[in-house]
Amino acid sequence: MAPTAPDPVRFDGHPLAIEDVVALARRQRPAQLSADPAFRARIGRGAAFLDRLLATDGVIYGVTTGYGDSCTVTIPPALVAELPHHLYAYHGCGTGRLLTPEETRAVLATRMASLAVGMSGVSTGLLEQFERLLHHDILPLIPAEGSVGASGDLTPLSYVAAVLCGEREVWHGGVRRDTADVFAELRIAPLRLRPKEGLAIMNGTAVMTALACLAWTRADYLGRLATRLTAFNVLASAGNAHHFDEKLFAAKPHPGQQRVAARLREDLASDRPPRNEQRLQDRYSLRCAPHVIGVLEDVLPFLRGLIENELNSANDNPLVDPDDERVLHGGHFYGGHIAFAMDALKNAVANIADLLDRQLALLVDTRFNHGLPSNLSAAEGPRAAINHGLKALQISVSAWTAEALKLTMPASVFSRSTECHNQDKVSMGTIAARDALRVLELTEQVAAAMLIAARQGIALRARADARLALSPPLAAMQADLERRIALVDEDRALDTDLGRLLAAIRDEAWSLYA
Structure with missing residues (x-):
């Protein structure tokens, strides 16, 4: 009798346990993004709300403004789409050892879990790209050093964002390779990040929580x-x-x-x-x-x-609250x-x-x-x-x-x-x-x-x-x-x-x- 396949770790907005992350990190269980229509609709509502807000000249930190201390800088509408890619580009300054494959899988799982809560304004396409990385074991090369832990793990997570978009380098099949070559081989399309998605990937605690x-x-x-x-x-x-x-x-x-x-x-x-001879x-x-x-x-x-x-x-x-349609800073x-x-x-x-x-x-x-x-x-x-x-x-x-x-x-x-x-x-x-x-x-x-x-x-x-x-x-x-x-x-x-x-x-x- 053939062995039964292990149950997948489902990303559907419901809570995960430490053991789920560890099982994914050790490749004992696969990752599965939920196909539940209600879950996908919730994710879609957040992204659609941001689109409507942008169309009506809404001011959103990190979407229509610069980042951090640059939040007073207004981004011209024609350049809004480029902003997420600049975020991961300028944060590509990590140093130190590279996270191990086990640690890297845990990072991918932990960031995917947070985004699946449905309050980050991202698309299902972004979550599907995370799922592809885990499924094919395409592991971003993430330098361990460079994060102060607020605003999240910006620098190490920039390497995740870049790989989702087909850039920088990965481990795949035990070999260090250019992401673009691996994506081409597996027919994976690089993402073009939507407004807010660069910030959603990077501005969080995924690396520290995974570790x-x-x-x-x-x-x-x-x-x-x-x-x-x-x-x-x-x-x-x-x-x-x-x-x-x-x-x-x-x-x-x-x-x-x-x-x-x-x-x-x-x-x-x-x-x-x-025994009598034992010490007191x-x-x-x-x-x-x-x-x-x-x-x-x-x-x-x-x-x-x-x-x-x-x-x-x-x-x-x-x-991004998709139900009450509010942006919460x-x-x-x-x-x-x-x-x-x-x-x-x-x-x-x-x-x-x-x-x-x-x-x-x-x-x-x-x-x-x-x-x-x-x-x-x-x-x-x-x-x-x-x-x-x-x-x-x-x-x-x-x-x-x-x-x-x-x-x-x-x-x-x-x-x-x-x-x-x-x-x-x-x-x-x-x-x-x-x-x-x-x-x-x-x-x-x-x-x-x-x-x-x-x-x-x-x-x-x-x-x-x-x-x-x-x-x-x-x-x-x-x-x-x-x-x-x-x-x-x-x-x-x-x-x-x-x-x-x-x-x-x-x-x-x-x-x-x-």
Whole structure:
């Protein structure tokens, strides 16, 4: 029986979830613009209202005026049609790395979602062009740097606008190519933007929101992985599993913290009585792990609300009400909520890197690891003298952690006055989102190293203690890690192992809790 095709992500003005954007970004589900007549009629009414307003000499910011501080400049009627193309032309000054294909698909999906709300005055033809880009996986080359997060992500989104019109460059089929060549090959007609459409594409929060969707998903998985790693480290260090007692955590009832403690109880099968030789109290990085990971677990639902509200909002300016036929001038391009969400997320995630770094420092040190060999080296006999185990890995983990902690300075407090003091208070949301992704990347590297340490530490503890028993979840994951990573008995480079484990983390290779 042939596999069923995945359900498409429908763009019809109804709310999307973070998971919808991520599924599109990972090419797990296709995009589909709704064919519903009522939806299309709503989009059409906004564009038709703008046409009538233009015909009666209505004054509309960014349509019959210049942009930003140039809003006092009146555009001659004969030049109105050229204005949207000038907007993306002069904003083509992005620098820095290019967004990844996954990030770029998320940007396309996020901008399409906002325009599909039906308050941007765009045509269905514009939305159909977004759908074509996603369908054919034609991905604009978008420089990551150059946005202050209000008026929206102007510079990075100019690269989307230009590609919709057949200009600049794209990734297609894994190759960097001129957009015009790809469009000609696929018989896609370049758009000629209608009045307001350049502004509608660019004057919004699509880049920061797209990155936030991806960051939220990675952080959610990373928190669960850090919990599993903590369980391994408690066992490897012969720690006390009863620091996670249910009655204890009922006395401080943060829900996320309680979930982390419950997961640790399950992993450690800690309903059994403690062995007499167990220590009364472990060090904080083990004992207080639910209190650290629980912060992320508790903040994720709140951050989801901020991100999904932004995702499903009409966040450009001006807005066009197709029902009451009003043009509403405001500041919905402002990315303050995403900026705050990403500043908060990177703080919580960096604390997890720090927690795991401390756990590893205990595990490799014979003063604190309760009978394990130095640096978790599995070498025995005379060869133990020349082998160094995970010594360098622990140094690298400290480096990655330090860099993650350094990036926790909130970007949102660094507003700059730009554009002749028209944009005199800006969100820095895209910078915050990029920082959050970098903190996630560094923390994932820490987690990859900790997977090596978990595989090594459990094997060495089992060698020292024949009574060691793993719960079914830990036994299954340990067996998987042993298939992925050879025991480090003789010194070897670990970069290849780290690379494979990083890929597995980002593919969410392990099923971690319900």
